[in-house]
Every structure is written in C-alpha cells, then in structure tokens.
Amino acid sequence: MAEIIWGLATSHVPSIGAAMDHGKTADPYWKPLFDGYGPARAWMAERTPDVAVIIYNDHANAVGLDLVPTFGIGTAASYEVADEGWGRRPVPHVTGSPELSAHLVGELVDAGFDLATFHRLDVDHGLTVPLSVYCPDPGESWPCAVVPVLVNVIQYPQPTAARCYALGRALGAAIRSFPRDMKVAVFGTGGMSHQLAGARAGLINSAFDRMFLQSIESEPEKLAALTREDYIREAGTEGMELIMWLVMRGALSDRIARVHDTYHVPASNTAAALALFEDLGGS
Amino acid sequence: MAEIIWGLATSHVPSIGAAMDHGKTADPYWKPLFDGYGPARAWMAERTPDVAVIIYNDHANAVGLDLVPTFGIGTAASYEVADEGWGRRPVPHVTGSPELSAHLVGELVDAGFDLATFHRLDVDHGLTVPLSVYCPDPGESWPCAVVPVLVNVIQYPQPTAARCYALGRALGAAIRSFPRDMKVAVFGTGGMSHQLAGARAGLINSAFDRMFLQSIESEPEKLAALTREDYIREAGTEGMELIMWLVMRGALSDRIARVHDTYHVPASNTAAALALFEDLGGS
Amino acid sequence: MTEARDNYLNDLTATRRGYAINRLCASLTDPDNRRRFTADEAAYCDAHGLSPEQKRAILDRDWTGMLDLGASIFYTFKLAVLDGKSMQHLGGVFTGMSAEEFTAALRAGGRRFG
Amino acid sequence: MTEARDNYLNDLTATRRGYAINRLCASLTDPDNRRRFTADEAAYCDAHGLSPEQKRAILDRDWTGMLDLGASIFYTFKLAVLDGKSMQHLGGVFTGMSAEEFTAALRAGGRRFG
Ligand SMILES: [Fe+3]
Ligand SMILES: [Fe+3]
Numbered sequence: 020m021a022e023i024i025w026g027l028a029t030s031h032v033p034s035i036g037a038a039m040d041h042g043k044t045a046d047p048y049w050k051p052l053f054d055g056y057g058p059a060r061a062w063m064a065e066r067t068p069d070v071a072v073i074i075y076n077d078h079a080n081a082v083g084l085d086l087v088p089t090f091g092i093g094t095a096a097s098y099e100v101a102d103e104g105w106g107r108r109p110v111p112h113v114t115g116s117p118e119l120s121a122h123l124v125g126e127l128v129d130a131g132f133d134l135a136t137f138h139r140l141d142v143d144h145g146l147t148v149p150l151s152v153y154c155p156d157p158g159e160s161w162p163c164a165v166v167p168v169l170v171n172v173i174q175y176p177q178p179t180a181a182r183c184y185a186l187g188r189a190l191g192a193a194i195r196s197f198p199r200d201m202k203v204a205v206f207g208t209g210g211m212s213h214q215l216a217g218a219r220a221g222l223i224n225s226a227f228d229r230m231f232l233q234s235i236e237s238e239p240e241k242l243a244a245l246t247r248e249d250y251i252r253e254a255g256t257e258g259m260e261l262i263m264w265l266v267m268r269g270a271l272s273d274r275i276a277r278v279h280d281t282y283h284v285p286a287s288n289t290a291a292a293l294a295l296f297e298d299l300g301g302s
Numbered sequence: 303m304a305e306i307i308w309g310l311a312t313s314h315v316p317s318i319g320a321a322m323d324h325g326k327t328a329d330p331y332w333k334p335l336f337d338g339y340g341p342a343r344a345w346m347a348e349r350t351p352d353v354a355v356i357i358y359n360d361h362a363n364a365v366g367l368d369l370v371p372t373f374g375i376g377t378a379a380s381y382e383v384a385d386e387g388w389g390r391r392p393v394p395h396v397t398g399s400p401e402l403s404a405h406l407v408g409e410l411v412d413a414g415f416d417l418a419t420f421h422r423l424d425v426d427h428g429l430t431v432p433l434s435v436y437c438p439d440p441g442e443s444w445p446c447a448v449v450p451v452l453v454n455v456i457q458y459p460q461p462t463a464a465r466c467y468a469l470g471r472a473l474g475a476a477i478r479s480f481p482r483d484m485k486v487a488v489f490g491t492g493g494m495s496h497q498l499a500g501a502r503a504g505l506i507n508s509a510f511d512r513m514f515l516q517s518i519e520s521e522p523e524k525l526a527a528l529t530r531e532d533y534i535r536e537a538g539t540e541g542m543e544l545i546m547w548l549v550m551r552g553a554l555s556d557r558i559a560r561v562h563d564t565y566h567v568p569a570s571n572t573a574a575a576l577a578l579f580e581d582l583g584g585s
Numbered sequence: 586m587t588e589a590r591d592n593y594l595n596d597l598t599a600t601r602r603g604y605a606i607n608r609l610c611a612s613l614t615d616p617d618n619r620r621r622f623t624a625d626e627a628a629y630c631d632a633h634g635l636s637p638e639q640k641r642a643i644l645d646r647d648w649t650g651m652l653d654l655g656a657s658i659f660y661t662f663k664l665a666v667l668d669g670k671s672m673q674h675l676g677g678v679f680t681g682m683s684a685e686e687f688t689a690a691l692r693a694g695g696r697r698f699g
Numbered sequence: 700m701t702e703a704r705d706n707y708l709n710d711l712t713a714t715r716r717g718y719a720i721n722r723l724c725a726s727l728t729d730p731d732n733r734r735r736f737t738a739d740e741a742a743y744c745d746a747h748g749l750s751p752e753q754k755r756a757i758l759d760r761d762w763t764g765m766l767d768l769g770a771s772i773f774y775t776f777k778l779a780v781l782d783g784k785s786m787q788h789l790g791g792v793f794t795g796m797s798a799e800e801f802t803a804a805l806r807a808g809g810r811r812f813g
Contacts, residue, residue, distance in 0.1 A: 079773040080728060084714055084721050085423075088371050089416035094597050104727045104777035121597040128459045131468070133372040133416035136457070138601055140368075173773055174419070175710040176411045185414070212809075215786060216772040218703045220793040221801060223809020256706050285805040288786050362659040363614060367600060367607050377711050387613045387663035404711040421715055456659055458596035495695075498672060499658040501589045503679040504687060506695020539592050568691040571672050 187269020470552020
C-alpha cells in the first residue's frame with residue numbers, strides 16, 4: 020500500500036521562483052528567506068518520495084474564464100510548464116503518475132467529491148515554485164512524479180475551508196489505499212497573508228499567520244471552521260489561498276511531527292512561510 | 303421566494319430533435335412517440351415557468367477531453383446552440399438567468415458541492431432536445447430562461463446515483479431560497495435504457511425502465527442506492543444517463559403528483575420516455 | 586474486422602489512450618475542420634498526432650478498432666455522421682448485423698441481455 | 700485616476716462583467732499575441748470585444764479602473780508584466796504610493812489593517 024511520508028506547506032510566490040531562476044538567492048533581499056528553507060530542504064533531500072501530490076491553484080493560466088472547476092486533478096503522464104505571460108520558467112517539465120491519479124479520482128468521486136479531471140494541464144508557478152522550494156537544483160528532471168490537485172481560489176465563491184479539509188481527509192485515505200508500494204509526499208501551497216489589489220493591497224497580518232502556522236499542526240479543525248469572510252478579513256483576498264494548506268493537513272494522519280518551519284516578510288507583496296511535517300502514520 | 307412548479311424527466315435523443323426539425327413527427331416511425339408527449343405538452347403550456355433548470359450532459363461538444371468536470375453549471379446570460387458535427391439545430395439560442403445561476407453556485411458550493419462554473423457554453427442536444435420536447439414551436443425564442451446544470455456521464459467514473467440525488471436535494475433548497483418571485487421548472491434528461499457501442503449495442507431493458515419510471519416518483523432513494531455497475535448492467539453504458547433524473551427528482555419536494563408519462567421503443571437506438579410531475583410544495 | 590467487447594467503459598485510462606483520436610473527432614464540430622479532414626484524411630491524422638494504429642483505424646473506418654484504441658463512441662460518431670452513417674449503422678457494425686437488421690431489432694423492442 | 704475599493708472580490712458577477720478584458724489579458728500568455736497586442740493595442744481591444752470603457756482602461760493603463768470594470772488582478776498583471784511593471788508598482792497604484800514607497804512598506808513588515 021502507498022504511504023504518506025511527509026507533508027510540506029509552502030508559499031508559491033512567483034518571485035521566489037524567479038529569484039532561484041536568476042541566481043539571486045544570496046542577495047540581501049532574498050537570503051533570509053532561502054536560509055530559512057535550509058533545514059527543511061536537507062531533511063527532504065534524504066527522504067525522496069516516489070510521487071508528490073501537490074495541491075495548488077492556477078493563476079489565470081491553464082484554467083480560464085469559460086470553465087472554472089472548484090476542485091480538479093491532473094490525470095496526465097506529463098505536464099508542461101506554463102507560459103504565464105513572461106515566458107516559461109527554465110525548469111524541467113513535470114512527470115505525472117496517471118495510475119495514481121486514476122485511483123484517486125475513483126476513490127474521491129465515490130466519496131462524493133465532484134472533481135474535474137485534467138488530461139492536459141500546463142502547470143504554473145503555483146505548482147513549480149513549491150517544487151523548487153523542495154528541490155532547488157533538479158537538473159534534467161524533478162526527483163519525483165507529481166499528481167497536481169487544483170483548488171479554485173481566484174473566483175468567488177471558493178470552496179469553504181471545511182470542504183478543503185474534508186477533501187484532504189478523503190485524499191489521504193485514497194492515497195493510503197493505492198495498492199502499490201509507494202512513498203508519497205503531499206504539498207499544500209499558497210499563502211500566507213497577502214492582498215494584491217484594492218486599497219488594502221500590501222496587507223500583512225503576522226499575528227494571524229503565526230496562529231495559522233501553529234494551528235495547522237495541532238488544531239486544523241479550528242482553521243477549517245473559519246469562513247471565507249474570516250480569511251479575507253484576516254489574511255487578505257489572496258491570503259484565502261491558505262485553505263489549500265488544509266487539504267494537505269487533512270491528508271496527513273493524526274500523528275505528525277513538525278520537522279521545521281520558517282516565516283519571512285516580504286516575498287514581493289506576500290508573507291512567505293514553509294512548514295514541514297513528518298507523517299508518523301496510523302491515521 | 304422562488305417556487306418549483308413542475309419537474310419533467312425526458313429522454314434527449316438527437317433524432318427526436320431531428321424529427322421535429324425536419325417535420326417528420328407524423329411519420330409512422332415517430333408518431334407514437336410524439337402522440338405520447340401530447341397531454342404533457344398541453345399541461346406545461348398552461349404553466350410556463352420563468353426559468354427552467356435543465357440537468358443534462360454534454361456529448362463531446364462543449365466539454366472536451368482536457369478538462370472534464372463532474373458537475374457544472376452555466377452562469378452566462380446567453381448560450382449558443384452547439385454544432386455537434388452536423389451543423390447547428392435550427393432552434394433559438396438559449397437565454398440564461400445569471401442571477402439565479404450565481405445564487406445557486408453560492409448555495410451549492412457552501413453546501414459542499416464542488417461545481418464547475420461555465421461563463422461560456424454551447425448547449426448540445428442534451429439540453430435543446432428537452433426544450434423541444436417541452437415546447438415544439440418556440441418561434442423566435444424559448445418561452446423561458448434556462449440555467450444549465452451539467453453532469454459528467456460519458457467519462458468513467460461518473461458521480462454516483464446517490465451523489466446525484468443529494469445534489470438534487472441541495473439544488474431544490476437553493477432554488478427555493480432565491481429571494482425573488484419566480485416560477486421554476488426542473489428538467490432531468492437522458493435515458494432510458496440504451497447502449498451505443500460494443501456487442502451489447504441496442505440493449506433495451508423495458509422491465510428496468512418501467513420500474514425506474516414508477517420509482518422515480520415514489521422511491522427515489524431506491525434508485526439512488528443503485529451502483530454504477532447496476533446501471534450499466536441493467537440500462538446499458540449510456541443508460542447511465544438516468545442518474546440525471548435523480549437530480550431533478552431530488553430538487554422536487556416530497557409532495558408531487560404525476561401528471562403524465564409515456565414510454566416508447568425505439569427512438570433511434572434508445573428507449574425513450576417522458577414523465578411529468580407537478581410539485582405540490584412543502585418540502 | 587475487429588470483434589467488439591460487450592461494453593466499452595470510457596474510463597480515464599481509455600480517454601488517455603484515445604486522446605489523439607478523440608481530439609481529431611472532436612475537431613470535426615468545426616465546419617472548416619470537416620473540410621480539411623475530407624481534403625486529406627491522412628495528413629489530418631498526422632497533424633493530430635495519431636499513432637499508426639489509430640490512423641489506420643480512422644482511415645479504414647474500423648469503428649470497433651477505434652474503441653479498442655481508447656476512442657469514445659461520442660467522438661467517433663462525429664466521423665460517422667461526416668460519412669453519412671447513422672448510429673444504427675454503427676450498432677450493426679458492433680453486433681455483426683446490417684444497419685437494416687439492427688434497426689429492425691430495435692423496432693422489435695430492442696436487444697435483450699440477461 | 701480611479702480610487703480603489705478596499706477589496707475586489709472576483710465573484711461571478713465581476714468575472715461575467717470583466718469577461719472581455721480578462722480574456723484579452725489571458726491571451727497575452729501566448730508570445731504571438733503579445734506581439735500582436737503591442738503592434739496595435741486599440742485594434743487588439745476591438746478584436747476582443749471590449750466595451751469603450753474597458754478599452755479606455757486598457758489603453759490608459761487605468762489599473763484600478765480595470766478592476767472596477769470586473770477585471771481580475773491575475774489577468775491584468777499579465778499586461779503589467781508586458782509593460783515591465785511589477786506587482787509592487789500596481790500595489791503603489793492601488794494605495795496611492797510610488798512603487799518604491801510600497802516596496803518599503805512591505806519590507807517594513809507590510810501594511811496592517813484592523
Ligand atoms: Fe497563488
Ligand atoms: Fe445523452
């Protein structure tokens with residue numbers, strides 16, 4: 020049976036990827052952020068999964084205006100890196116795991132999650148930046164296959180935090196029921212507090228972010244009970260992305276151990292964080 | 303508050319539309335089918351809704367291979383008639399009700415249904431044939447606005463019958479909570495037993511169809527308990543479409559009265575039926 | 586020609602295998618594409634990335650072979666219509682009958698199983 | 700220029716109103732479209748069915764006006780990038796600051812509300 024070995028929560032700010040792509044990680048602006056990643060990266064490098072299930076949102080690249088799914092899952096053998104308007108990131112394409120994807124779709128649809136399936140998907144910074152946070156120097160190819168799980172966070176109404184947590188619980192069970200010896204890591208991406216547009220642009224709420232970083236480990240139900248309006252008020256219109264961390268948390272078992280975390284302001288217009296949890300098993 | 307006044311279950315076979323489009327409804331092949339529609343059409347013509355919520359599936363026209371949602375809902379002001387490979391049906395375009403659509407999306411997403419939203423949607427025979435069954439001579443425009451609700455039935459795994467019935471229950475509550483005086487009809491489309499491909503092509507199971515036609519009124523829970531495999535075995539790979547009748551039935555209140563029904567074999571390769579229910583209110 | 590299985594379940598494995606062939610058929614919802622296909626079927630297949638087997642099934646109108654290669658009847662029917670063939674014709678192909686026999690079987694109440 | 704509201708919720712009403720302007724910006728993910736847009740912005744707007752107000756907002760780079768007309772920041776940002784403008788520049792526009800002031804506010808820990 021497949022096993023979930025760790026869960027990573029991380030911001031997916033485009034400029035974090037750009038800093039790596041353009042060799043700026045040692046610049047004074049970026050060094051504190053990347054220094055903070057160090058211990059997590061070293062720990063993960065010793066524990067390469069076979070597949071990473073990456074929960075992320077598309078940012079007006081592969082998902083357009085015509086058809087916006089609430090939840091989606093990639094089912095392809097391969098995913099190209101999206102051109103988001105400024106050329107493709109110089110990182111490897113992403114290899115899929117169509118067998119695991121098909122298993123997850125079957126289990127999740129039967130559990131009452133109304134997923135959209137993507138046989139074709141160009142993955143944007145929401146997915147590739149977390150891969151770079153995990154593995155800064157992939158060389159010719161990423162160290163593991165990937166199953167993308169998409170959450171609509173840019174069109175209102177988004178799924179509730181409670182629904183995201185429920186999806187995570189079902190996703191974890193579905194992964195663990197895959198009848199193959201396989202090590203799986205789960206990524207929850209986006210956040211922390213930020214708002215790009217409007218008079219509240221530039222909003223950072225470190226108190227809320229610190230609370231969230233703590234509670235995601237020990238009290239996910241509390242975070243799942245927050246409303247859409249709570250997230251907007253406290254974390255900003257784009258801080259809403261934090262609901263994707265709850266999908267990751269839901270997929271992990273109840274027994275987890277925090278390996279490392281880091282919090283930094285700012286990465287562009289965003290509070291950026293990383294939190295890494297070892298899954299001790301026995302859900 | 304909006305009110306659901308009736309529910310119509312009907313097959314949506316392309317050739318039923320073609321028979322009307324080409325003036326063949328009095329031909330010996332077609333006359334029995336269209337005669338069967340008569341009493342229902344007369345009753346509905348006296349009870350024009352403001353909006354019809356039409357549950358249907360796309361047949362490889364507006365929904366492609368790249369992105370297949372389990373459930374979707376149209377949110378546009380207007381929908382074009384699809385070219386399915388043999389030119390567009392000569393029927394009016396479909397006017398939407400974007401305010402009702404937005405209300406339904408809000409209520410259903412909050413109720414944990416993971417809908418995909420369609421701002422642009424060409425509607426195929428799955429939607430336009432039921433409109434023609436209801437209203438054979440629309441003239442310049444259909445008598446009511448339409449909110450399309452899409453169910454994936456052509457890619458496995460489809461949502462379970464139980465999930466479709468649950469969607470219907472939530473859809474009914476969401477319609478009734480729309481704060482506007484509005485009469486709504488709900489259409490469940492597709493079926494009855496049929497199979498287009500494979501050695502079992504041409505399958506008709508009248509015993510199952512008659513049971514389904516009866517139970518959709520009085521025992522929808524029994525039909526909701528049938529598995530995907532049950533539907534395939536009894537009703538054929540395309541008879542699976544009957545799960546969409548359960549969305550309609552779920553949206554009606556518990557107190558309904560059968561106005562009329564009819565059953566005919568064949569319409570092309572399909573057993574065709576219509577069942578009309580008045581909603582007596584008080585869910 | 587190929588013999589049909591009882592049922593074709595258009596599952597994710599099938600739709601992934603049949604992606605190119607389904608995509609070609611889907612493109613026939615556009616009248617310009619219908620003209621282009623008719624003008625040079627083989628070139629159209631190549632432009633849509635069909636495998637040699639998929640291309641052969643399309644050019645030979647091997648309706649059962651298309652399904653075995655992962656295509657869905659809802660896609661391949663668009664090609665049949667372009668050929669002026671009905672769903673009854675396809676039904677006959679899948680069941681080893683002529684279109685007339687198949688139509689007669691339906692008019693007699695349909696085919697029964699189990 | 701237009702003054703920004705506190706929050707822009709990209710709801711169905713907004714995305715329906717802003718459909719044409721978002722679609723234009725989405726098209727800029729294609730390098731050919733980026734060249735076409737740059738060659739004749741007004742014609743490109745007309746070809747994408749923008750209303751006169753939407754067209755004016757694009758041509759004038761009225762970033763707040765675009766949002767008021769239903770556009771989403773995730774779409775309009777693609778136009779900003781084409782102009783060589785950063786998200787900090789847009790943040791400054793929305794909050795009545797220069798890009799430098801806005802960047803400094805973020806480096807000082809971000810803007811606080813409530
Ligand atoms: Fe994001
Ligand atoms: Fe159908």
